[in-house]
Amino acid sequence: MKKYTYLTLTLVTSLSLVAQSTSALKWRSIGPAVTSGRVADLAVDPSNPDRWVVATAAGGVWLTENHGLSFEPVFDGEGSYSIGCVTIDGSNPNTVWVGSGENNNQRSVAYGDGIYRSQDGGRSWTNMGLKNSEHIGMIAVHPSNSNIVWVAAYGPVWSPGGDRGIYKTTDGGQNWRRVLNVSENTGFNEVHVDPRNPKVLYATAHQRRRHVWTYISGGPESGLYKSEDGGETWNELKSGLPNGDKGRFALALSPVNPDVIYCMVEGHGLYRSSDRGASFKKQSDHATSGNYYVELFASPHDVDVVYSMDTYAQWSEDGGKTFKGLGERGKHVDNHVAWIDPTNPKHLVLGCDGGLYETWDHASSWHFKSNLPVTQFYRVAVDNATPFYNVYGGTQDNFSLGGPSRTINDRGIVNSDWYVTQTGDGFESQVDPINPNIVYAQAQYGWLQRYDRQSGEGVPIKPIEGPGEKAYRWNWDAPLLISPHNHKTLYFAANKLFKSTDRGNNWTAISGDLTRQIDRNALPVMGKVWSMDAIAKNQSTTIYGNIVALHESPVAKGLLYVGTDDGLVQISENDGGAWRKVDKFPGVPANTYVNDLKASLHDANVVYAAFNNHKNGDFKPYVLVSKNKGKTWESITADLPERGSVYSIAQDHKDPNLLFAGTEFGIYYSTTGGGTWKKLGSGLPTVAVRDIDVQRRENDLVIATFGRGFYVLDDYSPLREFSAKVTDKDAHIFDVKPGLLYHEASPIGYGPPGFMGAEYFMASNPEVGVALTYHIKEAPKTLKAKRQAEEKKNPDAITYPTAAAMRAEDNEVDPYLLVVIRDAGGQPIRRIVRSYSSGITRFTWDGKVARQDVPRRGAYLVAPGTYSAQLVGFAQGSFDTLTSVKTFEVKHLNNLTLPSTDGTLLAFQERVNAASRRYDRFEMTYRETVSLAKDLYEALKYTPSANPADVQSVLSVQTALEAMNIVLNGDASLSKREFEALPGLGDRLSTATWGSYGMRSEVTGTMRAQLDYVEAALPALEKELLALQSKLKALETQSIKDGAPYVRGGLEKPLP
DSSP: OHHHHHHHHHHHHHHHHHSSSSSBEEEEEEOOSOOOEEEEEOOOOEOOOOOOOEEEESSOEESSSTSSSSSEEEOOOOSSSOOOEEEOOOTTTEEEEEEEEEEEETTOOOOOOOOEEETTTTSSOEEEETTTSEEEEEEEOSSOTTTEEEEEOOOOOSSOSSSSEEESSSSSSOOOOOEEEEEETTEEEEEEETTEEEEEEEEEEEOOOOOOOOOEEOOOOOOEESSSHHHHOOEEEEETTTSBBBOEEEEOOOOOOOOOEEEEEETEEEEEETTTTTTOEESSSOOOTTOOOEEEESSSTTTTOEEEOSSSOOESSSSOOOEEEETTTOOOEEEEEEEEEETTTOOOEEEEETEEEEEETTTTEEEEEEOOOBBBBSOEEEEOOSSEEEEEEBBSSSSSEESSSSSSSSEEEEEEGGGEEEEEEBBOOESSSOOOOEEEEEGGGGEEEEETTTTOEEOOOOOOTTTTTOOOOOOTTTTTEEEOOOOEEEEESSSSEEEEESTOOOOOOOOOOOOOOGGGSSSSSSTOOOOSTTTTTTTTOOSSSSSSEEEEOSSSSEEEEEEEEEEEEESSSSSTTTTTOOOOOOOOTOOOOOEEEESSSSOOTTTTEEOOOGGGGGOOEEEEESSSSSSSEEETTSOSSOOOOEEEEOSSOOOTOOOOEETTTEEEEEEETTSEEEEBBBBBOOOEEEEEETTTTTTEEEEEEESSEEEOOOOOGGGGGGGHHTTTSSSOOOOOOOOEOOBBTTTTTTTTTTOOOOTOOOOOOOOOOOEEEEESSOOOOOOOHHHHHHHHHGGGGGGOOOOHHHHHHHOOOEEEEEEEOOOOTTEEEEEEEEEEOOOEEEEEEEEEOOSSHHHHSEEEEEEEEEEEEEEEEETTTTEEEEHHHHHHEEEOOOSSSBBBOSSSSHHHHHHHHHHHHHHHHHHHHHHHHHHHHHHHHHHHHHHHHHHHHHHHHHHHHHHHHHHHHHHOOHHHHHTTTTTTOOOHHHHHHHHHHHHTTOOOOOOHHHHHHHHHHHHHHHHHHHHHHHHHHHHHHHHHHHHOOOOOOOSSSOOSSOOO
């Protein structure tokens, strides 16, 4: 009975938590854009060449309407983040088609969910089907009938079947017919329409398969097809093309003469037809890798010029007989798409693994589009640097990088804040927890170096085999670990585990081969075992059988967990002295890749595992836990989405039941140890979360996304308080992280981007101040909202409100929330008005006291110390105290050379605040007096019975007021004629106010003098102004008696 009760309570609590939205916790992108990322395709609007739609391999779709000065992500909320192709409808450029799923076949390729269409230029999208295609190679639209579209569906790369073949729609994508199919293993990567005759089409078929252990990029089913009836029937073109196994095909029809067709066949060479494909002639052996390239682009200017995408882009001027390097100086390599300006043969745009580049001199020089943050990160690590920690990680083909989580600058984080810690493809980095200048960074296949952040020097420390020793097998992304028990101890894994106790200077193997040692070349692929001569056999594939996951228990020293790419978990409880193998896991297919292992931060018996089987076409999540050091396992996958492989897991360092899971389509959290899961936060686009790290000092969650760079969830600690105990209360303020106050620097002047232009990339800092997070169970409704809810509930029983009810609705003051900030003595120093809404809300108090003259605005930073916040609600004409006070600490950033240390600054700021209020009172009174004098003068000037002497008296008052204006605001008569003039009291006060409000340094003598002048001058000015007011009031009274019109309201004034 007790067990049943416990389970019931757990379920109720879980459901209560699931009902809470975490949208108030917002993900913050920190970039970088310094290396950008892989661009898969590019469509340039033929009617407006400044408008580009950019398809990125793993970062969604981006739009520029100003020739790349700025880019906007326009696909963030869709079902896929990986894009293979994009096509603009030539007859209606507002219609854009996108094929999801990268159209390459490399080891980290991501899958999509079909074809999308936009009818508003890319602003919004609709999935139009083919959801099981996983990868779409190309889309062709009929040149004069937008309803007719052909799609080359590449189909799954990891498995057979799916939506693969050539598909056609005649109703704008509402319905699709497969009009060409080869087999369950062969899809189509390209489809082209003859620009002169849309009934003539060409399509390229590619037989391929990839798994963890292998890649086959061809077979007898690869080929080239042609249709002459709009795709209804097809014939394979063979004349002059190779027989037998063929790899990926690429096709390009010359815009100069579409009779000329260029065809690249992977594994064979470059072919050309001059008769619309009736026959081909081999031009050269030039062919690129079907993993990444095999794409051709024919020049619109010269029939003999063709460009070939490759690691280094190639081009031919003789019809493909010879190729030469295009030129990559100052540009990233690995090219995938080219646009050739139809009006200028020297003007090209290339998309590559490093983003977009543009040239106007045919590749002699390149312009990098430095504001496209689509970097693909495999891993993330954070350091403990102060005052702000740094973030490190390894990227797909763009080095290992490091950069700040935030800066003191108002421009945020910019490209120049990032630095390279290792070249090549970047992978797992780790940072010494004691000395943040010691960074371990690696390139592919275990090329590890120890990077000195202070000097920029790198020391290679990869373990190397000894003479006669059996060669190691390193994974593309080898796991690396700094022991949580000794910051000088490293663990690093190939097919065996290595340990160093001197920061990598020396290594010792502490295991034998911990894998299954399977012969990958004996495994069947596409129904058979392939010869070593198969097209691209095993190309760009890690040798099978290596360690891919690694962790040491933070609780028990020497308790090690190792996971392999062939589905084993190995456990050592004595630092590698002996190993215990686990090869079966409940619900997990055999040999499934062990993507992550995390030993509990709280319990030596507990360990978590994430298995990832997507490279066998299985996209299900597999998350398991063991509570006995890996002896037995149970699933905690629970309600994670059925389609979405899991890459990474993490545990909170304070709450053992708070877990995080990074998946193919976002990040999820559980407050019940994996009993239930919910998507975390807002502001994160649809993207794969490959790795997670927690910055424990700041309670920040930092993730590596595979296509959108790094994201930070600043202070996720409120998740620890998610419980029915909290959320069932009417209102609750979550524990408050200490606020850090400082004034942001402006290194580029004025507000960002200064004078740097629209292309200047800036990622946001968190707001400076104190982040306050609170929960309102149910916000009060207005009378109007209540009536409308009742009418919606009972639409057939609507009654018209009474006149009194209508007036009550019209006159009701909307509810609002007051956040009252108090100092340690309980004195209110700021009231912040917020919307009174249900759910969780987070905002940042800027750490400033209220301005006495404009209390809705902040004046100066509070002193370090203890403060509190309290919620007070206003509804239906009355106030209600909703919470008790929640105390928190405020600190100042210690980054000043000449700080104020004795409290004089605060005392001065308090004087300034009070003087500003007094001066504001005087200035308002002065303006009212000036207005009265003006109005009274005009009234007396036209009143027949007015005494001329009174008119002169008013003029004398105006003269005195003008003299007073010079004292207040300076002599405008002189300054506008470029004469020197003394500052007015207002300028003097501004010097004291804005000078002192925006600093934490010592008060200058100049500031003190200005405030002294103002405080000394005000009493005499006030006395003078009162006298002028008294004189005007007497004149006003007399003017009324003389029959002048009233110049001010006031029922106390006499009637004529």
